[in-house]
Amino acid sequence: MNILVLNAGSSSLKARLYRVGGEELPEDPPEPLWDAFVDLSLQPGVAHIRVRSAGATIQKEFPCTHLPDTLDGVLESLWDGPTAVLKDRSGIHIAGHRVVHGGQELRESTRITPSVKAVIERLGPFAPAHNPVELSVIEAAERILGPDVPQVAAFDTAFHAKLPPEVYTYAGPYEWLENGIRRYGFHGISYQYTTRRAARILGRDLSGLRLIACHLGNGCSLAAVRNGVGADTTMGFTPLEGLMMGTRPGSLDPGILIYLVRHRGYDAAELNRILNEECGLKGVSGISRDMRQILAERDKGNPRAALAFDIFIHKLRCHISAMLPNLGGLDALVFTAGIGENSPEVRAAVCEAFGFLGMKLDHGKNADSPVDTDIATPDSAVRVLVVQTREDWEIARECFRLCSHATPRESCEQNPAN
DSSP states (O other), X not given: OEEEEEEEOSSEEEEEEEEOOSSXXXXXXXXXXXXXXXXXXXXXXXXXXXXXXXTEEEEEEEEOSOGGGGXXXXXXXXXXXXXXXXXXXXXXXXXXXXXXXXXXXXXSOEEOOHHHHHHHHHTGGGSTTTHHHHHHHHHHHHHHHOTTSOEEEEETTGGGTTOOHHHHOOSSOHHHHHTXXXXXXXXXXXXXXXXXXXXXXXXXXXXXXXXXXXXXXSSEEEEEEETTEEEEESOOSSTTSSSOOSSXXXXXXXXXXXXXXXXXXXXXXXXXXXXXXXXXXXXXXXXXXXXXXXXXXXXXXXXXXXXXXXXXXHHHHHXXXXXXXXXXXXXXXXXXXXXXXXXXXXXXXXXXXTGGXXXXXXXXXXXXXXXXXXXXXXXXXXXXXXXXXXXXXXXXXXHHHHSOSSSHHHHXXXXXXX
8 A cells, every 4th residue: 555645834845655565554664665845935936846765866946836736746756757656646545634723623534525625624714824735735636646546634633632621721701612712732643653652662551651742843842641642732722822932932921912912003914923933942042943053052152042042941841840730740751853853952951850850861862862762861760752753654654544455445435524
């Protein structure tokens, strides 16, 4: 079975093709047969594309402003040219898509139908930078691959679908909740993979573990996980809530926004731009959203870079601490995503604050930023893991789970949307 995974962002697209067989998937993620990356953010009006397979790599660029318009050329490289690994498009048996927001209706991965697409479209205002683009990519894939190829949607919100009411309900008028204004949580596909991987590294069953997973990239969030189920998370109605991020502020006093509207003349469009593009590490440092550049400038004595780092760590420590009481203890702290996997400085600064729990970091292991490894000392009361997130493989796993028989179209149709 060949599974195509399409992970669309607001201005980028990651695509991978996996070949799997047998009745069960391998424990370790296999290398993809083919992968592609499209980036519209490097140069206005220009798509930069890189495609790789086992034997070749091609890079090209062409005028483009709409991400789905790149899909024809990208997918064609699967069966034509130096990166071809298939005879033709019939070699793709299933296509899986990451969708950021599934709302209250789409609470697990599901076969994409017209009714599912209608919900994804209706939830566009909840995730305006993602759901509309992801829906356009789904429709482009349907057009290119044809009606006989099942399409599956995996939702970032699904992992958090079992949050208790006291966690997901905002302390506003009850009508907010009735109108869908509640905490949903995000990065769920990453959490689904990393928590299962963490249990395997520890040699334990997820059902007996209390974990706090730290997904730290340009977007940052935490998830408290008890017995394999999300118990709390830091992102809320939108991905703006919670931790300090690359260009987002995390949680703010809402009175700041009222002040900016009343006294500084800000409108919704300007607030949206600033909150999503000009805050966080970039906003405080004035340098970059990239933690590597922040640390380099901090080490040169730049006070704003130092402040940005210190705020980032302070927020992380505070939100981790807030999750401990509801978990009733902690078996492992898990770091994943770009910063979580690659920044020893961040991991060390976070863990230092939890020495009172008996958490002890092996600083030699930590400095090496190992993949899928326990970096705590043997006598640490809490394990500390670095796990490489594989959202693309988790989406492929969901496709396999829904459509794992010889005739993918028929098997998927046995699992319609709820």
